[in-house]
Amino acid sequence: MYNEQYRPQLHFSPKENWMNDPNGLVYYKGEYHLFYQYHPHSMVWGPMHWGHAVSKDLLHWEELPIALYPDELGQIFSGSAVIDQHNTSGLKTSDEDVMVAIFTHHGEDNEKQSIAYSNDRGRTWVKYDGNPVIANPGEKDFRDPKVFWHEESQKWVMSLASGNCIRFYGSPNLIDWEHLSAFGSEHGAHGGVWECPDLIPLPVEGEVQQKWVLIVSINPGGPNGGSVVQYFVGEFNGVEFICDDAKDVVKWADFGRDFYAAVTWSNLPEPIWIGWMSNWQYAREVPSAPFRSAMSIPRKLGLLRVDGELRLVQNPIDLSPLYKEALLSDETLTLRTSESYQLKLDVRQLFAKANVLESTASEFVISFKGEQEQLEIVFDKIGKEVRIDRRNSGQVSFSEKFASVDTMPLAVLEDFTFILDKTSVELFVNGGIRVMTEIFFPLESPFTLEYKAVDGEVRLGNAAIYQLESTWK
Incomplete structure (x- = not known):
């Protein structure tokens, strides 16, 4: 159940x-x-x-x-x-x-x-x-x-x-x-x-x-x-x-x-x-x-x-009562085109946040990848927008309207928070003045979370990732 x-x-x-x-x-x-x-x-x-x-x-x-x-x-x-x-x-x-x-x-x-x-x-x-x-x-x-x-x-x-x-x-x-x-x-x-x-x-x-x-x-x-x-x-x-x-x-x-x-x-x-x-x-x-x-x-x-x-x-709302394990605890991460941050996980329930200290990259990408699928969040500095790409996120053929690249205007990325569940991601940007909510239906169970920079460098501060307990237990 x-x-x-x-x-x-x-x-x-x-x-x-x-x-x-x-x-x-x-x-x-x-x-x-x-x-x-x-x-x-x-x-x-x-x-x-x-x-x-x-x-x-x-x-x-x-x-x-x-x-x-x-x-x-x-x-x-x-x-x-x-x-x-x-x-x-x-x-x-x-x-x-x-x-x-x-x-x-x-x-x-x-x-x-x-x-x-x-x-x-x-x-x-x-x-x-x-x-x-x-x-x-x-x-x-x-x-x-x-x-x-x-x-x-x-x-x-x-x-x-x-x-x-x-x-x-x-x-x-x-x-x-x-x-x-x-x-x-x-x-x-x-x-x-x-x-x-x-x-x-x-x-x-x-x-x-x-x-x-x-x-x-x-x-x-x-x-x-x-x-x-x-x-x-x-x-x-x-x-x-x-x-x-x-x-x-x-x-x-x-x-x-x-x-x-x-x-x-x-x-x-x-x-x-x-x-x-x-x-x-x-x-x-x-x-x-x-x-x-x-x-x-x-x-x-x-x-x-x-x-x-x-x-x-x-x-x-405060999700700290669900914190099961700190996978990353208020650390500084430096991301380059050749050096991404990767985290292999068995469970999809995550709470993550970070501040952007410095960015020279054209794009900063957060992706959730299984063996056969991938959901991407792209912060596009040049296009001044955020994109969530779920075209290859798993099951998408059930509706011709589902597979999509959805966009949100964003002049500058200062910070982000996201909540990942089995079938959804909720993204809060710049203190919550920009928000995106998307569902998806992945095929695989094990997956990798990746942060990467494209054509430049991104430095993240106070980067934290917590694995969350199921609320049904």
Whole structure:
């Protein structure tokens, strides 16, 4: 169990069958709840349920029984969950605070918003008798409610994907909602349908102010094809979101092919989010079994001003509890064309990081090589970009969309961190202001990690590589 050929050992995946978007992320009494889009009867997308898992540390997960099942109003599409500490909904019936899930009921070409509630820490759920709480206004795409308590205006605020924009609703009690405003029909990227919004306040690193960040997933329309997450920085006054940037500015959260539908946990003092680690271009065809899809490593969020522009910063949560062995410990490495650094390994779970002290090389390359395959991360100094090449990374023929060379702009490489698992790599560059997430399906078990310089020299400082324990043990 949990040791299949393509089972991630660091990332949450369901025991079996289909999973996509994270839903209902909420923290309560020492437990992180992860609900998710789930089809319990097949390895491909089908009638959606809310699957459920809990964790005490965001690393080790326990899968619980299905939380929400489809009913006469439709399938259970994406949504969020909150702790109604002051019982504004009147749905509390026990000593526990009532946990309220807000989700999309997806019927035949009719999406509307409903709620369910739990009085036993999310273990059992009751759907509200008066569902839906927001009827469909006549739009085909009207889904994915993300709700939070807005202290300044003393009301619950919902962000809702509505075609090519995000609509905001307000409520005193999670039941009676009024439309507040809409944002985005003329802003950002519109290569596909807008989905899975989230609106969060974030402090600006090194400054006294905080800004509001509106997160929007879009499918298709990503810079490298298919699904992607974009974000907007601005202000929220309790009624409307006002973007700081010009309408044509596009900010991508992750340039990789496999980070989608990311949203944050509610009821946490610091913002942490998680995304679905796949892409709708090939998600139904990836060669994993008896399950399909995994979640990303949870990431901490912040904002940083870079060249006058506010950028989203993402960094993985602390993985040190999983450190099994230090394979390289804060050392200085000098890489030349004729002298690469190589590490032969039997296990793929790695956490690695380094600072770039000096570089005269045209390219710095990180590769993961088996006998028959290779995944490459190329930092191209001349082209001012990062490339992840997975064309020869193992099984690639299951979809014509999968084999790819994906790129991310990068003026200068200052530092990097990556997390390698059996079937994924998550790359964080320059303190987390540039991120790429990619999945792959290698053929071999033993492999070699290599750092090399092309046409010049690269000196790395504080280079560390840790082998990580499986989170399923």
